[in-house]
Amino acid sequence: MIDLRTLRDHPEQARDAQRRRGLSPDLIDEILAADEARRASIVAFERLRAEQKSLGVQVAQTQGEDRAALLASTKTLAQRVKAADTVQGEAEATFYESMLQLPNLASPEAPAGSEDDFVVLEHVGEPRNFKADGFEPLDHVELGKRLGAFDIERGAKVSGARFYYLTGVGAMLELALVQMAMERAQSSGFTPMIPPALVKPRAMEGTGFLGQAAADVYHLADDDFYLVGTSEVPLAAYHSDEILEMATLPRRYAAFSPCYRKEAGSYGKDTRGIFRVHWFDKVELFTYTTLEESYAEHRRLLQWEKEWLELLELPFRVIDVAAGDLGLSAARKFDCEAWIPTQGKYRELTSTSNCTEFQARRLGIRGRFETGVRSLATLNGTACAMTRTIVALLENHQQPDGSVRVPAVLQPYLQGRETLVPIA
RNA sequence: GGAGGUGUCGCAUAGUGGCCUAGUGCGCCCGCCUGCUAAGCGGGUUGAGGGUAAUCCCCUCUCGCGGGUUCAAAUCCCGCCACCUCCGCCA
Numbered sequence: 001m002i003d004l005r006t007l008r009d010h011p012e013q014a015r016d017a018q019r020r021r022g023l024s025p026d027l028i029d030e031i032l033a034a035d036e037a038r039r040a041s042i043v044a045f046e047r048l049r050a051e052q053k054s055l056g057v058q059v060a061q062t063q064g065e066d067r068a069a070l071l072a073s074t075k076t077l078a079q080r081v082k083a084a085d086t087v088q089g090e091a092e093a094t095f096y097e098s099m100l101q102l103p104n105l106a107s108p109e110a111p112a113g114s115e116d117d118f119v120v121l122e123h124v125g126e127p128r129n130f131k132a133d134g135f136e137p138l139d140h141v142e143l144g145k146r147l148g149a150f151d152i153e154r155g156a157k158v159s160g161a162r163f164y165y166l167t168g169v170g171a172m173l174e175l176a177l178v179q180m181a182m183e184r185a186q187s188s189g190f191t192p193m194i195p196p197a198l199v200k201p202r203a204m205e206g207t208g209f210l211g212q213a214a215a216d217v218y219h220l221a222d223d224d225f226y227l228v229g230t231s232e233v234p235l236a237a238y239h240s241d242e243i244l245e246m247a248t249l250p251r252r253y254a255a256f257s258p259c260y261r262k263e264a265g266s267y268g269k270d271t272r273g274i275f276r277v278h279w280f281d282k283v284e285l286f287t288y289t290t291l292e293e294s295y296a297e298h299r300r301l302l303q304w305e306k307e308w309l310e311l312l313e314l315p316f317r318v319i320d321v322a323a324g325d326l327g328l329s330a331a332r333k334f335d336c337e338a339w340i341p342t343q344g345k346y347r348e349l350t351s352t353s354n355c356t357e358f359q360a361r362r363l364g365i366r367g368r369f370e371t372g373v374r375s376l377a378t379l380n381g382t383a384c385a386m387t388r389t390i391v392a393l394l395e396n397h398q399q400p401d402g403s404v405r406v407p408a409v410l411q412p413y414l415q416g417r418e419t420l421v422p423i424a
Numbered sequence: 425g426g427a428g429g430u431g432u433c434g435c436a437u438a439g440u441g442g443c444c445u446a447g448u449g450c451g452c453c454c455g456c457c458u459g460c461u462a463a464g465c466g467g468g469u470u471g472a473g474g475g476u477a478a479u480c481c482c483c484u485c486u487c488g489c490g491g492g493u494u495c496a497a498a499u500c501c502c503g504c505c506a507c508c509u510c511c512g513c514c515a
Contacts, residue, residue, distance in 0.1 A: 039473095039474070039475095042473070042474050042475095042484080043474065043475070045474095045484075045485095046473095046474065046475085046483060046484045046485085047483090047484095049483090049484060049485085050483065050484075052495080052496085053484095053496090055495075055496090056442070056495070056496050057442075057443080057496095059442075059495060059496070060442035060443070060496080061442085061443075070495080071495055072495085073495090074495040074496080075495050076495095077495080078494085078495055078496085243470095243471085364472095366471095371479080372479080373471080
């Protein structure tokens with residue numbers, strides 16, 4: 001949710017932000033009208049309620065016939081109060097509903113346009129030249145098969161398309177990545193967390209995943225639980241309806257959790273292997289801070305992610321995601337895309353968003369400062385998404401004999417192994 | 425899943441239909457007093473929203489949440505949620 005004051009005072013700015021996302025600016029005017037109606041209904045209700053209260057005091061202090069007369073007049077007043085209350089409730093609901101539809105104001109610095117209008121900020125590392133190395137790279141599916149790292153056929157048998165088992169060295173590789181990411185996050189000041197992956201509607205709504213992204217979300221209708229697509233959800237909701245003391249900011253968390261995504265609308269895309277799946281595990285970084293600090297924090301999260309990919313010795317590029325591809329809650333987003341040799345493309349491995357005050361407003365996350373209580377800002381960033389990282393590691397570090405080199409930093413987490421070798 | 429109990433201001437408690445604009449104690453903040461500290465004295469201390477451009481002022485809402493009864497609800501009724509105790513089940 002964005003700041004109402006900003007919306008009232010600078011509607012043109014909000015309309016522009018909508019256009020930059022490729023959305024209609026009409027919603028802004030709809031919201032402003034709903035806000036007018038809401039405030040009028042509040043004034044009407046409060047006036048009647050004050051009248052009712054003072055009459056009530058008189059009733060309590062009066063006896064006999066006078067009291068009976070007062071009761072009669074106050075009775076009709078009660079009906080008017082009730083009617084005004086209903087009107088107000090409806091006006092608030094209409095207003096809130098329209099507010100919920102409005103995405104965060106895209107940062108003026110975010111490139112305008114849709115998915116393809118991103119701006120490449122930099123390249124780190126060079127895509128490997130397999131010709132020079134004298135062999136054709138195998139894709140991760142073939143490599144995984146030879147290493148016994150995962151089992152896609154049985155994943156499909158048991159759970160369906162886009163499911164898999166990590167097996168043997170694949171399972172160990174995930175645990176190694178989790179352990180390494182968590183340790184690194186902790187030493188960078190993030191508190192390790194293992195949050196619930198099933199959440200109530202409030203958490204999902206508050207983080208902005210029930211808007212345009214709702215089609216991608218698994219819902220347990222019997223119990224009204226949602227399966228989270230990222231631990232950003234339980235981490236953001238962690239401090240919902242809380243007021244955090246200024247001295248305790250920023251608060252940084254790193255969570256390991258499974259992620260569930262329907263991947264609706266991606267039929268036929270990335271169907272091979274474990275690149276795009278309905279479930280994967282991820283370590284996610286999350287920060288609560290002030291709006292003023294959020295911009296610097298966003299850069300810090302990006303820096304953390306870049307260093308992570310460098311430690312894994314993966315070539316990648318950093319993109320500044322276009323306004324139309326930000327999702328509901330982000331004002332700005334940077335993705336790190338690793339080079340995938342057999343696809344000949346850079347593909348998203350990490351993503352970091354500054355949600356400014358958008359999620360915090362919806363979830364009632366505030367801070368107490370000298371100047372009073374106000375909304376905080378929330379940011380999130382991928383520390384390590386397991387399946388995609390495994391894909392990138394296998395493909396980039398493969399050797400002619402089908403073995404895979406383990407980056408030095410990861411070796412201590414894999415019993416010191418320097419290479420992963422094909423099973424017999 | 426079943427039975428019972430509890431839910432009031434940061435904490436502890438009072439309040440069982442209207443003088444509740446929720447009292448008191450502790451803690452905390454400001455001031456006074458005071459060699460220093462403590463004590464003592466005085467004042468303040470939930471959050472949201474509206475009137476307003478406003479940190480002043482006024483008003484409304486807020487006693488776990490949502491409904492209902494009533495002229496009037498912290499208080500009575502219903503539903504839900506959380507926590508505690510016990511039973512069942514389970515990793």
